[in-house]
Amino acid sequence: MDDRQTRDLTEKQKIYWKKNTRLIQGLMVIWALVSYVAAIVLAVPFHNISFFGLPLAFWFAQQGSILVFIVLIWYYAKRMDTLDKEFGAREVILSDQSTGKEVSH
Amino acid sequence: MSAETLTMILVVLTFGAYIYIGWWAKAKDTSSFFVAGKGIPAVANGAAIAADWMSAASFISMAGLIAFMGYDGTIYLMGWTGGYVLLALLLAPYLRKFGRYTVPDFVGDRYYSNGVRAVAAIATIFISLTYVAGQMRGVGIVFSRYLQVDIIVGVLIGMAIVAFFAVMGGMKGITWTQVIQYFVLIIAYLIPAVAIALQLTGNPIPQLALTFSDIAQRLSDLQLELGLKEYLAPFQDLSAINVFAVTLALMVGTAGLPHVITRFYTVKSVRAARYSALWAIVFIGLLYTTAPAIGVFAKYNLINSFHNQTLDQVRTEAWVPKWESTGLLQLEDKNGDGTLQLTPDAATNEVIIDKDIIVLSTPEVAQLSPFIIALVAAGGLAAALSTASGLLLAMSSAVSHDFYYRILKPNATEQQRLRVSRIMIFLSVLVAGYFGIYPPGFVGEVVAFAFGLAAASLFPAIFLGIFDKRMNREGAVSGILIGLIFTFVMILLMRSPQIFGTEEPILSSFLGINAQGVGVVGMILNFVVAYIVSRATAAPPAEIQQMVEDIRTPELADSPGQAS
Numbered sequence: 001m002d003d004r005q006t007r008d009l010t011e012k013q014k015i016y017w018k019k020n021t022r023l024i025q026g027l028m029v030i031w032a033l034v035s036y037v038a039a040i041v042l043a044v045p046f047h048n049i050s051f052f053g054l055p056l057a058f059w060f061a062q063q064g065s066i067l068v069f070i071v072l073i074w075y076y077a078k079r080m081d082t083l084d085k086e087f088g089a090r091e092v093i094l095s096d097q098s099t100g101k102e103v104s105h
Numbered sequence: 106m107s108a109e110t111l112t113m114i115l116v117v118l119t120f121g122a123y124i125y126i127g128w129w130a131k132a133k134d135t136s137s138f139f140v141a142g143k144g145i146p147a148v149a150n151g152a153a154i155a156a157d158w159m160s161a162a163s164f165i166s167m168a169g170l171i172a173f174m175g176y177d178g179t180i181y182l183m184g185w186t187g188g189y190v191l192l193a194l195l196l197a198p199y200l201r202k203f204g205r206y207t208v209p210d211f212v213g214d215r216y217y218s219n220g221v222r223a224v225a226a227i228a229t230i231f232i233s234l235t236y237v238a239g240q241m242r243g244v245g246i247v248f249s250r251y252l253q254v255d256i257i258v259g260v261l262i263g264m265a266i267v268a269f270f271a272v273m274g275g276m277k278g279i280t281w282t283q284v285i286q287y288f289v290l291i292i293a294y295l296i297p298a299v300a301i302a303l304q305l306t307g308n309p310i311p312q313l314a315l316t317f318s319d320i321a322q323r324l325s326d327l328q329l330e331l332g333l334k335e336y337l338a339p340f341q342d343l344s345a346i347n348v349f350a351v352t353l354a355l356m357v358g359t360a361g362l363p364h365v366i367t368r369f370y371t372v373k374s375v376r377a378a379r380y381s382a383l384w385a386i387v388f389i390g391l392l393y394t395t396a397p398a399i400g401v402f403a404k405y406n407l408i409n410s411f412h413n414q415t416l417d418q419v420r421t422e423a424w425v426p427k428w429e430s431t432g433l434l435q436l437e438d439k440n441g442d443g444t445l446q447l448t449p450d451a452a453t454n455e456v457i458i459d460k461d462i463i464v465l466s467t468p469e470v471a472q473l474s475p476f477i478i479a480l481v482a483a484g485g486l487a488a489a490l491s492t493a494s495g496l497l498l499a500m501s502s503a504v505s506h507d508f509y510y511r512i513l514k515p516n517a518t519e520q521q522r523l524r525v526s527r528i529m530i531f532l533s534v535l536v537a538g539y540f541g542i543y544p545p546g547f548v549g550e551v552v553a554f555a556f557g558l559a560a561a562s563l564f565p566a567i568f569l570g571i572f573d574k575r576m577n578r579e580g581a582v583s584g585i586l587i588g589l590i591f592t593f594v595m596i597l598l599m600r601s602p603q604i605f606g607t608e609e610p611i612l613s614s615f616l617g618i619n620a621q622g623v624g625v626v627g628m629i630l631n632f633v634v635a636y637i638v639s640r641a642t643a644a645p646p647a648e649i650q651q652m653v654e655d656i657r658t659p660e661l662a663d664s665p666g667q668a669s
Binding site: 009010012013016017020021024027028031035036039040041043044047051052053054055057058059061062063065066067069070072073074076077080081084087088089090 | 171176178179182183186187189190193194195198312315316317318319320321322337338339340345348349352353356376379380382383386387390393394397572654657658659660661
């Protein structure tokens, strides 16, 4: 990345961003495993495994994946709250001017 | 009281509430008109996103589609909910931090180009227009069935209502109207589902009734017996590659839809943006986990109410002739044995059920009270109207904010901009109504187009704009153009019978991927081309790189724990 021309981020901001992206990556892996791997790629073998009244593949496809999506977003919001607190984040919205022309910080 | 009278009463009551709220929350300045003054609480925004997002298609058609597709119906279930994970984690907090009005605002500023802004605005208009035509049609159908008026009259009533609260209230009015509409539509969806779950399985919670009873297995066995496909088995209608591609296209398309993204600008803070994504998927998940249960229950009930029943017996049920008269249900005793048979062969099959009647007819098939039938009608209208108003606003802001103000006349006053916005909404309503009355034959097909387009154009541009600081104007423009042109051409070729009237599709699939999923290939092309071109050209200006960093990270206190 070309960092030279910009105002340097503080060390803390770099760590914050790294922690944020690592959290996102982890959650995206689970997202892909649940929706694409469990419900689609493994649909044929999972069809023969019974999950209560349903084949496991069908359950993942039509119920389980949606429940996992909800948990993922909940966990992300909670973790980011903790991260914000840990790092003492202040809410600054870049442009609240209706003109929207200038980026102020 | 008859179902028709009750419907009339419920519709008048709910519409009265919508209009009152539109008037109560009327917008006085551009900020409240475009982004509701940025003061919407996360829970309310979540409900508004849910109502905005769940259209007549989700409410009326989806459970029916699933009932006919079985396992493969998952493309809609996972596709339309999984996109919220992308939105919540990858886009929403950063767009809120950026803090403007529209999607073209972000893309145009991030890539320092009015050309990119214009492309994003055109994509917004196209996507929204496609959708809104279907919504107005949905309103017309619900009215004509339950109020026994002409479909054109139904569309005109819908137009008047939407125009009133959208023109008056702007985003603020629409948000609060949509909150109410969410509760109307979810109650209308859940009550019959609970009643039928209880009837069929003894368990009142549809999600649990589906998982912890043998009803789905019974339906699957029943279908096999009739020679239909096994309901629970994967890849009966669609190949595995298509289930994969369409699911991904719908997910990414959802995350790229302008009218949904705009909603994240309306909350107070970045934190509220994260929580409104959470509330949105909770509210949406409530309907989306119920839909597969309704699909199974309704299909099971329908098969049992027709198969091997005598025609005369079936027609004594009041709802049967009513749906027959709409043409959405067709019964014919072809072999003259006095009873009806469901078969997989069109020549001998004696029962044709349109997928769109599954949800609407469910309460009647299960013999629930007329009040519930009326409630379902009001819910379908709430779903269609809330989505229509969100789309109209997205369309009109693309024209009035992005074209008129940001490109054509940057020194326009607040008053001028508000006036242009209101005129644009009014014009959009007329266009939407026209398409509702004279639907272009390919509307249903073009929904795939809208998602493919959003997935192949807007999503990569926004995503790279946040996560790749080195991404520049040249990369973004060439990526968007490649993604857009590829997807556009592919869909034209694959849908040529509907669009050009050719006998056979010019192209049947791209590497086995059908028109609904081909946006994924466009998206991949977009990413690859954008990356290569951006690395071959100059880095974006320093102030743009600065902006990206400001979007990514909050200001931090000097030492840990000093939150303010």
